Amino acid sequence: MSEYQTLLVEQVGNVAHVQINRPEKINAMSAAFWEEIITAFDWIDQTDSVRVVVISGAGKHFSAGIDLMMLAGASHKMGSDIGRNADVIRRNVLRLQASFNAVDQCRKPVIAAIQGYCIGGAIDLITACDMRYSTADAHFSIKEIDMGMAADVGTLQRLPHLIGDGMMRELAYTGRAFDGAEAAAMGLVNRTYADHAELMDAVMGLARDIAGKSPLAIRGTKEMIRFSRDHSVEDGLNYIATWNAAMLQSEDMKLAMAAHMSKKSAEFAD
Known part of the structure; x- marks a missing residue:
């Protein structure tokens, strides 16, 4: 298993636990994260003894989404030619999409366990998972609209299959926050739990149950x-x-x- 800057990856029995591990930065997704998630899921896909994956966030929050410092750094690299800038941006977006495509295309079921903030890019990530569970007080938001952009790493493409087109449009157009209870009511998460410990206990139990199947x-x-x-x-x-x-x-x-x-x-x- 590789050493990671932004993730903790461990195998417990037949379950791989992938933890976003930047709690001091609210688990914001830095440049290294996008590369490491591909590496981690390549290992998971190739390791036959891993049968189920759980994704969670270290500390109080699942993830605050893409690291704004990463976006700021990318903007400084722009030149004067609009066409060439557009080509660079498009290739960068496709590269980010590949990170969560690796989650979506993983041969094994992937379960997201969500507490605290699940914002922006974190929504993109959980929509690429097979199932989602959260604490009742988790904080969700398709935040990209408030950054002056359209979400571009999977939310707008995958979320309508989970919660329906109309609700997806409301959340994407407004960027409004909603909690775990509302997420469960709309079908984004399967179930909510009182606290993080109860959430992780239930999700790991579910993962072990699935791992026992063919x-x-x-x-x-x-x-x-x-x-x-x-x-x-x-x-x-x-x-x-x-x-x-x-x-x-x-x-x-x-x-x-x-x-x-x-x-x-x-x-x-x-």
Whole structure:
């Protein structure tokens, strides 16, 4: 496992815990963070013994989003030619998008555990996760509109699939803050908890439960959910038929059926 400046990454059993680790900066996402999240998720994707991922923030907050010092530094590099400036900005935005695409495209389920601030780029991050849980008093905001810009790292593309188009537009146009209770009511988070300790205990328990399932079945389920998000029902049905033509022959299915019949837990290979 690599050494990180902005993350703490550890494996506990079959669960990888990725912690944003800049509590003194409210876990703001510096230049190093965007590179390290790709490195971390590449390791997770390639490590078969990791079956589930939990993302959280160290300290009192999940994340205050992109580090404004990083944005200020990028603006100082602009030249006098508008076309060349535009090309630089576009390439930089695509590079940032790749960081959260790595989360979205990870073969393993990714669970976000959110407390305190979850603002701007942090919304982009959690929308790339499979599931989200928070404390009741967590503080959410699509803050980019108040910075004079449109969110550009995934929120506007992924959030409508989670909470619906109309609510997404309200939050994106106004930048208004909302708490964990409202996030749960709109479907952004699955459930809220009284405090951070209770949140982490519940999320880690959920992660262990998922890690006990067939990793091939989990892999196929995530792949089909992601594919169906961006394709027609007919395309999705055709894909799962082709996928399961191979996967229904796996040893995992025999183990799962035997365990179900005997009312015991199955032990699946990585």
